[in-house]
Every structure is written in C-alpha cells, then in structure tokens.
Amino acid sequence: MFEALSPLPADPILGLSAAYKQDDNPDKIDLGVGVYKDEAGATPIMAAVKNAEQLRLETETTKTYQSPAGDPQFDEAVADLLLGDTLANCRVASVQVPGGTGGLHVAAGLIRRCNSEATIWLSTPTWANHAPVFTSAGLAVAEYPYYSSQLRGVDFEAMADALRKLGSNDVVVLHGCCHNPTGADLTEQQWQVVADIAIERGFTPLIDFAYQGFGRGLDEDAYGVRLLAQRVPELIVVSSCSKNFGLYRERVGAVCLVSADTQREHQALPHLLNVARSTYSMPPAHGAAIVSSILHDEALRGQWQQELTSMRDRMNGCRTLLADRLAEMGLGDSFDHIRGQLGMFSYLGLSVAQVQRLREEFSIYMVDSSRINIAGINQQNLDYFANALAAVSR
Numbered sequence: 001m002f003e004a005l006s007p008l009p010a011d012p013i014l015g016l017s018a019a020y021k022q023d024d025n026p027d028k029i030d031l032g033v034g035v036y037k038d039e040a041g042a043t044p045i046m047a048a049v050k051n052a053e054q055l056r057l058e059t060e061t062t063k064t065y066q067s068p069a070g071d072p073q074f075d076e077a078v079a080d081l082l083l084g085d086t087l088a089n090c091r092v093a094s095v096q097v098p099g100g101t102g103g104l105h106v107a108a109g110l111i112r113r114c115n116s117e118a119t120i121w122l123s124t125p126t127w128a129n130h131a132p133v134f135t136s137a138g139l140a141v142a143e144y145p146y147y148s149s150q151l152r153g154v155d156f157e158a159m160a161d162a163l164r165k166l167g168s169n170d171v172v173v174l175h176g177c178c179h180n181p182t183g184a185d186l187t188e189q190q191w192q193v194v195a196d197i198a199i200e201r202g203f204t205p206l207i208d209f210a211y212q213g214f215g216r217g218l219d220e221d222a223y224g225v226r227l228l229a230q231r232v233p234e235l236i237v238v239s240s241c242s243k244n245f246g247l248y249r250e251r252v253g254a255v256c257l258v259s260a261d262t263q264r265e266h267q268a269l270p271h272l273l274n275v276a277r278s279t280y281s282m283p284p285a286h287g288a289a290i291v292s293s294i295l296h297d298e299a300l301r302g303q304w305q306q307e308l309t310s311m312r313d314r315m316n317g318c319r320t321l322l323a324d325r326l327a328e329m330g331l332g333d334s335f336d337h338i339r340g341q342l343g344m345f346s347y348l349g350l351s352v353a354q355v356q357r358l359r360e361e362f363s364i365y366m367v368d369s370s371r372i373n374i375a376g377i378n379q380q381n382l383d384y385f386a387n388a389l390a391a392v393s394r
C-alpha cells in the first residue's frame with residue numbers, strides 16, 4: 001500500500017533548522033523558526049508557567065478522561081482573555097483544542113459541515129500551514145491581496161476590493177494581530193471597514209489569533225476580535241497559547257464561536273465537539289490546566305503579564321535597534337518599515353538571491369520570503385546581522 005505514495009518536498013522551515021544546526025560558523029544566526037527567543041537566544045519556560053506547574057504537581061488528583069470541550073475553567077478564562085469587556089454583550093461558546101493548528105482543523109471541520117461548498121479566503125501571503133489545514137478538511141481555498149512589497153505594508157484598498165466581491169459562501173481568515181509572515185497589521189479603522197464589508201456581503205470572518213500580547217498589548221491586540229464579535233452575526237476565533245504562554249509543545253488553544261443568538265450557538269457547538277470527538281476525542285490536559293491556573297490566580301496572572309510585557313518590549317526594542325543601525329549605515333529607506341511592523345515576524349523585502357547569499361556567505365538563516373523572526377536578534381549578533389544585510393543590499 002505505502003508504495004503508492006509519492007515523495008513529499010522537505011518542509012522549508014524544518015530544512016532550514018537542520019542546516020543551521022549543522023553549520024559550524026560561530027557567528028551563525030537562526031532567524032527562521034517562529035519561537036520566541038530571549039537575549040541569550042534561548043526559549044525558556046516562563047516563570048509563571050513553572051510556578052503553575054509546581055502547583056499542579058501538588059494538587060492534581062486524577063488522570064481520567066475529560067470531555068471533548070476540555071477544561072471548562074480554561075474555556076471560560078480564555079474567552080475572557082480574548083473578548084474582555086465585550087464578552088458581556090456576546091453569545092460565546094469556547095472550547096479547548098490542541099493548539100492553534102488543532103483549533104483551525106476543528107473549525108475547518110465545522111465549516112465543512114455547515115457548507116461543503118464554502119471557500120476559505122487567505123491573505124497573500126499567509127502562514128504556510130493555513131492552506132494545508134483547510135484543504136485537508138476538503139475545503140476550497142482562495143487568496144485575497146494583503147501585503148504589498150511596493151507599499152511595504154498592507155494594500156488595504158486591494159484587500160477591501162476583493163472582500164467586497166465575496167458573499168455568504170465565503171469564510172475570510174484574518175490574522176487577529178502580528179500577521180505571520182509580514183508583521184503588517186490592520187489599523188483600527190481598517191478593522192471597522194472589514195466589519196462593514198462582512199455585514200454588507202454576509203461572509204463569515206475566522207480570526208486566527210496566535211499572538212495575543214506580542215504586538216501592542218493583550219487588550220490592544222484583541223481590538224479586531226472584539227470589534228467583529230460585537231458587530232458581525234457569526235464569528236469564529238481560533239486562539240493559541242503556544243506563543244504568549246510559551247507552551248508550544250503542550251498543545252493548547254481554543255476555538256470560540258460567537259453567534260448572534262442562542263439558537264445558532266446551540267446548533268453549532270455540538271457539531272464542533274463532534275468534530276473534536278471524531279478527530280482526537282479530547283484535548284491534552286496539562287497545558288490548559290497551566291493556563292487556567294495562571295488566568296484564575298491574581299499573583300500568577302500578574303507575573304505572566306509582566307513576563308509577556310518584557311518579551312514584547314524586547315521584540316519591539318530589536319526592531320528599533322535594527323532599523324536604527326541600518327539607518328546609520330545609510331540603508332534607512334529600505335528598512336524603515338521594520339519599525340512599524342508588529343509581533344515576532346518582519347518581512348525584510350529581500351530577493352531570494354539575497355536571502356541565499358546571507359545563508360551561504362554569512363550563515364544567517366531565514367526563509368526565502370525574507371521573513372525573519374525578530375526575536376532571533378540580540379545585542380551580540382546585531383552588528384554582524386546589520387553588516388551582512390548591508391553587504392547584500394548594496
């Protein structure tokens with residue numbers, strides 16, 4: 001049977017990591033994989049997570065099965081984190097899922113049950129795993145324009161024009177904040193326009209919210225989610241705790257269904273849970289228990305927020321340092337857009353040939369689109385990176 005399978009191309013990001021590991025240049029820099037790194041280049045466990053884990057070790061009493069919706073306390077706390085004050089005015093059903101990717105899969109399964117003819121619209125460009133997740137659920141995928149390399153930012157006119165052509169068979173995937181891979185986010189005014197168009201045209205927005213707290217702040221980053229939750233009749237939010245709690249391998253996230261009325265919620269929720277049941281039965285418990293105890297405990301929550309703030313400040317600081325250094329070298333015009341981007345990623349705007357030169361001549365690793373993980377930059381490697389960038393840009 002297996003002989004029928006054709007070989008698959010290597011995953012570009014995993015290939016990059018493997019090449020980086022094998023490189024013996026002491027100055028090598030890894031700007032590829034999307035995990036947060038501290039000033040020392042490490043991805044440590046957050047102190048609030050360690051403390052919550054300690055508590056769990058002492059208080060956990062059973063490993064019995066839980067329900068497909070996961071931990072109800074987690075579900076409630078995460079809905080509150082995502083929706084804040086707007087929660088009181090929305091009808092929300094929230095379900096624990098195995099990470100953002102697991103959440104997108106379950107959401108895709110639900111969409112297919114609602115409408116097998118639905119088209120999922122993804123931004124150009126978008127996270128590399130979006131199209132595979134939706135196509136593997138049997139859904140059609142199409143693209144709307146988003147980032148313009150000429151504008152070095154969002155081409156909102158082109159995006160809005162494309163959205164104005166959609167209708168009730170369409171689901172539009174929006175990045176809640178910290179757009180991956182470009183770092184270019186919608187402004188508050190642009191979110192308002194997206195809400196207007198969604199209402200006018202009747203498409204369903206699905207917000208992929210993988211970086212809450214990495215851009216401007218926990219509440220600020222939720223602007224689009226909260227606005228759409230209040231304005232559109234149906235919204236799907238898929239959130240991830242991989243980045244903002246640093247729980248990558250624990251697989252924690254949530255799917256929130258926001259509906260205009262109880263009847264729709266009662267129709268949708270059992271199907272969402274049924275998709276989960278037939279896929280993985282129930283989500284893993286450990287990471288969600290950690291998140292739940294952090295969010296329910298004032299001291300742990302305060303500690304977590306402080307840590308998250310310093311991670312965000314570090315990433316924003318890296319942007320400024322890099323842009324300043326490149327401006328000092330006379331390259332300001334080409335890289336000034338880095339300052340305004342948000343989150344862990346930045347699109348440098350280099351050609352594939354320049355990216356390859358950086359890899360081959362300087363052992364600097366990034367994906368071919370010239371997306372960099374800004375958290376991979378630190379005081380130690382900043383000058384080396386800036387000089388290499390200058391060398392391939394001249």
Ligand SMILES: Cc1ncc(COP(=O)(O)O)c(C=O)c1O
Binds near residue numbers: 034099208
């Ligand atoms: C835009 C986006 N969505 C979803 C995810 C999935 O996150 P998780 O690791 O929780 O599956 C990622 C992870 O990189 C992402 O960048």
